[in-house]
Amino acid sequence: MAALAVVWFGWSGPAYFASHVLPRAMAGDLADPYNAWNQSISALLRRTFVWEAGLNPHPMWNAPWVFFLLGPLVTITLLAPPLVHGRADTFKRDFAWFLVAIVLASTSMASYTFILLLLPVMLLLDEEGTLGRLAILGCYIAAAMPLRPALVPFFPKVWVLLALYCIAGRGRLAALPWKQVRIAAAVAITASLVIGGRSLMHHEQEPSRHWERIVTEPQAVSSSSPAVLRSGVVYQSMGQKHYELRYLHDGHIAQFAFDGEALLPEALSPDGPVRFELVSHRHSVMMLLDPDTRRVRTADELPRTQASEVKSPDGKWIAFACSDQICLRDTASGEMKRVTGGACNSYAPAWEPDSSGIVFASDCGRGVGLPALYRARVANIKAAAINASSAATARTGE
Secondary structure, three states: OHHHHHHHHOOHHHHHHHHHHHHHHHOOOOOOOOOOOOOOHHHHHHHHHOOEOOOEOOOOOOOHHHHHHHHHHHHHHHHHHHHHHOOHHHHHHHHHHHHHHHHHHOOOOOHHHHHHHHHHHHHHHOOOOHHHHHHHHHHHHHHHOOOOHHHHHHOHHHHHHHHHHHHHOOOHHHHOOHHHHHHHHHHHHHHHHHHHHHHHHHHHOOHHHOOEEOOOOOOOOOEEEEEEOOOOEEEEEEOOOOEEEEEEEOOEEEEEOOOOEEEEEEEOOOOOOEEEEEEEOOEEEEEEEEOOOOEEEEOOOOOOOOOOEEEOOOOOEEEEEEOOEEEEEEOOOOOEEEOOOOOOOEEEEEEOOOOOEEEEEEEEEEEOOEEEEEEEEHHHHHHHHHHHHHHHHHHHHO
């Protein structure tokens, strides 16, 4: 399938998916990973242990290290027993057990996901008596039934799937040789510590750990493409029906909704207006917005610039993309400073009119391609670089 994808789509698309999307999908870092309607163990652990200003402001315990440790540990623990136990004389039950484990360990769940349980349920029904069949059918019906909103935060489908997993593996764990159990446990714990430690290291490099979050809206899934003015910031946001523009100024947020998708705002000068693309009824039109007067008019058909490097208004710095992150370069010395990090994406830097800092979008700690907005001050970036250099010097001296 991978080879067919490369032949059909070319190399760049599948390569980007394999290197950027798939790893985050396996970690549960997809669209709104804190949403309880995604009845997965990953979403349950995130909501319990990981704070996110807009999507999960009230976790039970803000301890990301617990999430990064338990995530891989739970997944490996669920998948290892069916793999270790597999025998020819109990193939049907072991295969059903493994399929249930795959669904339970999945990081993304939807209502149609439970169709995958039809095969393991049928295999298990052949292996059970009357009470066992009733329990299996009860679990399947409970898993496939629509959820009442009041029950969603308690993740009932996770517990139902866990019950089905235990029924499928009943008697199997006790039959495992202790030597294999000890080896599997050691491997699972070691792998979880390595994966969790690496994930925690990436987490500490994310923008939320270093830079100011400039706007926090409850359940705002996507805020991107900042256009910085003297009076505030215009940015692209995901509304109820369409992408819309929002204007952050004086601590307030004004909304500009259109009959179509409002995309990629760009400040033409520090005092405006803001140019953006309006896609409506299968047509794309360039528009101009004056956010203070709320006046909108059609723009001249000028080519949109997609600059890979953005120079500060005072000409001293250049912000540019470096390996899906944002870096600054001193135009005088050529020295480069990394602004963002983490196993995620930061992009779309826009300079403040006085060149004191940049506003940028980052999907770190959120879903792939669903960013929030941050501000990084040049003075703080320089101080962080100095501190990092001092720490490295101290370690070298020791």
